[in-house]
Amino acid sequence: MSSYQKLFVHYVLNEFELMQNKQIRSGLHLPFMEYLIEEQLILSDTIKHYTLKKEFQVMIKTKMYKNKSQTIHHLADKYGLHESTVWNLMK
Numbered sequence: 001m002s003s004y005q006k007l008f009v010h011y012v013l014n015e016f017e018l019m020q021n022k023q024i025r026s027g028l029h030l031p032f033m034e035y036l037i038e039e040q041l042i043l044s045d046t047i048k049h050y051t052l053k054k055e056f057q058v059m060i061k062t063k064m065y066k067n068k069s070q071t072i073h074h075l076a077d078k079y080g081l082h083e084s085t086v087w088n089l090m091k
Contacts, residue, residue: 001037004079008047009033011054052079052089 001009012033036042052075058064065071072090076083 001034004044004048004051005037007051007055008042009037011051048079049089052086056086056090 009030013030037047055075056071059071059074060068065074072083072086075081076086079086
């Protein structure tokens with residue numbers, strides 16, 4: 001799995017856990033998530049968009065960078081994207 005896909009699985013399982021309001025052992029759901037990705041039931045672009053949005057939210061919440069612009073710059077560098085592409089995905 002690509003780094004986008006791994007982070008996508010991580011974020012989806014975390015969101016699911018919060019929704020269920022109970023602790024879920026990720027290992028039970030990992031094969032299902034991998035199946036959805038491998039069968040292309042979840043599009044690659046959807047995975048990238050979701051992952052970038054979640055990483056952005058985490059970085060802003062934890063104040064990893066001074067402002068949104070620095071956070072966008074970091075994500076653009078990390079994933080080899082143009083900053084305007086990342087900004088557009090955050091809309």
